[in-house]
Amino acid sequence: MNNDDHSQEKWQTKLDDFLAQSSPSLDNKVVARTYEQDEPIGNQLDDLQTIEQALHIEEHLDEIGLQAVPEALQNKLSQITKSDHSSANDTIEHKDNVIKVNFNRKLSIVALAACVTMVGILNFNWSTPSFNNQQPSLAEINQAQQDLAIAFNYLSLAKTKSTSQLTQTINLKVHQPMMKSLLKPLTIFKES
Amino acid sequence: MKNFLLTLFILLSLSPAIQAKEISEERGYVSFDNLEADYGEPKVMINLNQSMLGFVSKLSASDPEVSELISKLKAVRVQIYSMNNDDKPALDLMTKVAKDIKNKNWMPIVTINEKKEKVRIFTKLTGEIMDGLVVMIINEENDKKEAVFINIIGEIDPEKINKVTDALQIDTGL
Numbered sequence: 387m388n389n390d391d392h393s394q395e396k397w398q399t400k401l402d403d404f405l406a407q408s409s410p411s412l413d414n415k416v417v418a419r420t421y422e423q424d425e426p427i428g429n430q431l432d433d434l435q436t437i438e439q440a441l442h443i444e445e446h447l448d449e450i451g452l453q454a455v456p457e458a459l460q461n462k463l464s465q466i467t468k469s470d471h472s473s474a475n476d477t478i479e480h481k482d483n484v485i486k487v488n489f490n491r492k493l494s495i496v497a498l499a500a501c502v503t504m505v506g507i508l509n510f511n512w513s514t515p516s517f518n519n520q521q522p523s524l525a526e527i528n529q530a531q532q533d534l535a536i537a538f539n540y541l542s543l544a545k546t547k548s549t550s551q552l553t554q555t556i557n558l559k560v561h562q563p564m565m566k567s568l569l570k571p572l573t574i575f576k577e578s
Numbered sequence: 579m580k581n582f583l584l585t586l587f588i589l590l591s592l593s594p595a596i597q598a599k600e601i602s603e604e605r606g607y608v609s610f611d612n613l614e615a616d617y618g619e620p621k622v623m624i625n626l627n628q629s630m631l632g633f634v635s636k637l638s639a640s641d642p643e644v645s646e647l648i649s650k651l652k653a654v655r656v657q658i659y660s661m662n663n664d665d666k667p668a669l670d671l672m673t674k675v676a677k678d679i680k681n682k683n684w685m686p687i688v689t690i691n692e693k694k695e696k697v698r699i700f701t702k703l704t705g706e707i708m709d710g711l712v713v714m715i716i717n718e719e720n721d722k723k724e725a726v727f728i729n730i731i732g733e734i735d736p737e738k739i740n741k742v743t744d745a746l747q748i749d750t751g752l
Contacts, residue, residue, distance in 0.1 A: 423636060423639065533624040534624075534631070536656065537626075541728065541730075541739045544688070547697055551692070
């Protein structure tokens with residue numbers, strides 16, 4: 387077993403220990419449920435647990451630490467950077483005309499991207515709640531739920547008052563005169 | 579270069595349409611004047627926007643019908659004032675709002691004019707869908723006077739109001 391394998395195993399053990407000893411926070415559970423409902427991938431329970439675990443790891447990444455890059459991979463990455471430099475030098479030395487054309491084209495693409503970004507920034511509504519408060523806490527959501535309950539309680543109150551008033555009016559204007567008119571012939575009949 | 583300028587022009591001309599619509603521009607929105615000068619700070623002041631209602635809707639996912647109803651709301655605004663003996667400012671506001679929204683084709687569905695109880699309920703209809711509701715109550719009960727102004731923006735089914743209240747299952751002390 388070489389050093390890379392050993393370090394990878396050590397990191398994995400550390401991560402496993404961390405996950406076994408701690409559980410995702412309530413906030414993470416709510417966020418995970420929101421994500422899962424927005425874009426379900428496969429099995430609901432598995433998705434939910436995976437997202438919760440990912441959020442939990444992200445939150446405690448400083449404690450866990452990052453996995454060291456294996457030496458072989460590091461060498462390969464260095465080689466890519468070197469070969470990029472050499473090919474760029476070749477282009478500068480041998481293809482002056484082509485570079486000029488590409489440079490103009492690249493410049494206009496960069497300018498276009500910059501303008502699009504500027505338009506986006508200028509038109510962004512900075513006062514939108516989604517910007518100022520992207521992810522409300524569980525306490526804030528609970529407070530909102532309570533506020534909504536108060537609003538709907540008052541709506542129910544208005545509905546009850548309206549219904550009771552309607553019943554009273556019907557009773558007063560329709561029901562009572564109708565009953566009187568029905569009872570009168572019965573009384574006359576009884577007297578006779 | 580010509581293409582670049584053309585693209586930029588199209589982006590600039592389309593950008594206002596891309597912006598989020600302000601809540602005050604919604605069909606179901608009604609503005610209530612502030613009565614703080616007459617009655618002090620409101621007893622209850624609620625302003626719930628669409629994103630917060632979205633989160634509440636997710637929390638109520640156990641009842642799909644209630645969750646769907648809440649998710650269709652765009653805003654819920656409530657102002658409740660405890661009144662002193664002078665109910666004129668609240669009555670004036672009720673009359674003003676009722677007059678304004680009648681001119682904007684809101685439909686009055688309930689009007690109660692009792693001595694101790696005045697209620698106005700208006701709805702804004704788009705076809706057969708109700709996308710705005712205004713409830714104004716001036717109420718006196720056990721020597722307690724209060725003025726209630728509620729504006730619900732978004733699609734709402736009045737038949738399901740009680741269902742939502744029951745589903746939220748919170749003791750609001752009302």
